[in-house]
Amino acid sequence: MDICKITYQTFRRKNVTGLCKMKRNFKQSSVKIYKESISALKDLKSIAAHITSLGKIMNKVEDTPLQTLIKSHD
Known part of the structure; x- marks a missing residue:
């Protein structure tokens, strides 16, 4: 095998893995933000x-x- 082909395959594999991790982390952070929003709405102490x-x-x-949604709520 050509060294350039091996390097490209390794780079591509690492890049795809990195993108999958970024996507998973983004989904987790989005869920966290929505949970914070819902808890803020439920824990209404004062305006x-x-x-x-x-x-x-x-x-x-x-x-x-x-x-x-938050801007329209104000």
């Missing part, structure tokens, strides 16, 4: 505390539909 917690969640999240 100010509720808005503050939603603001903190919105600043952490990159999910545009969730950001839109």
Whole structure:
């Protein structure tokens, strides 16, 4: 086998593995953000505390539909 072909196959295998790990980590973080949002809604102590917690969640999240929902809630 050609050394370039072996190197390419190794690079591709590592790259695909890295992408799968990134995708899995992204899914786990998305689920965590949604759980935080739901718990913030359930733990409504005062309006100010509720808005503050939603603001903190919105600043952490990159999910545009969730950001839109939070912004429309205010």
